[in-house]
Amino acid sequence: MxxxxxxxxxxxxxxxxxxxxxxxxxxVYIADDEAKKLMIRSKIIKRKLIQLFGEQAYINGALNRPFLAKKIFNNASNLEKMNAIVHPKVASHFKRWVNKQKAPxxxxxxxxxxxxxxxxxxxxxxxxxxxxxxxxxxxxxxxxxxxxxxxxxxxxxxxxxxxxxxxxxxxxxxxxxxxxxxxxxxxxxxxxxxx
Missing domain, CATH: 3.40.50.300 (P-loop containing nucleotide triphosphate hydrolases)
Structure with a gap:
């Protein structure tokens, strides 16, 4: 493909x-949308993000976006660490998605x-x-x-x-x-x- x-x-x-x-x-695979879904669905991502940013990363099981935004946007190191947790999962999800497609x-x-x-x-x-x-x-x-x-x-x-x-x-x-x-x-x- x-x-x-x-x-x-x-x-x-x-x-x-x-x-x-x-x-x-x-x-069309919208990587950002899929990353957000995986950050909620994936127990591995959830566990690692809590280890990295603390319990405040999630509120009642939902991703605490404003909290994470504050943690990453002016901190290149935190952004890099979060990407290292999320991007490999998005990449493997994308591969599975590609295998199901039938377009040119x-x-x-x-x-x-x-x-x-x-x-x-x-x-x-x-x-x-x-x-x-x-x-x-x-x-x-x-x-x-x-x-x-x-x-x-x-x-x-x-x-x-x-x-x-x-x-x-x-x-x-x-x-x-x-x-x-x-x-x-x-x-x-x-x-x-x-x-």
């Missing part, structure tokens, strides 16, 4: 792009595809970009967040130049109509490559 990685900085519009690929019949290729959407080195398991990489100001504007509308929190997340991610350098395709997501056109063109190229 051909694996296409889909990445981009926070607020770039990866989800919008993923939905367009999905509309073309391409199965699958999409693995991950904001930190490069940062966690999972790009090495992809046949092609698509990076979604948008101007920083637009990304911040989108995030302030979408999330109950602050400029400071957005900046902290952006600081933990590679910049667009670094990502696009290592990518096979770049989709500039500033206008939905144009984004849909770019997705269709990219899809056609990938299908042509694998035939």
């Amino acid at each position: 051909i694996i296409v990685g889909l990445t981009g900085g926070i607020g770039s519009g990866k989800t919008t792009v993923a939905k367009q690929f999905n509309a073309l019949g391409i199965p 290729y699958v999409l693995k959407e991950s904001a930190i595809l490069f940062e966690n080195n999972s790009y090495i398991n992809c046949d092609y990489i698509i990076t979604v970009t948008a101007p920083k100001e637009l990304r911040i504007e989108r995030l302030l509308k979408r999330d109950e967040t602050s400029l400071e929190k957005i900046q902290a997340i952006m600081n933990n991610q590679w910049n667009d130049d670094r990502k696009t350098e290592k990518s096979d395709f770049v989709i500039v997501n500033t206008n939905l109509e144009d984004t849909i056109r770019q997705v269709q063109l990219t899809h056609n190229k990938i299908v042509n490559f694998i035939q």
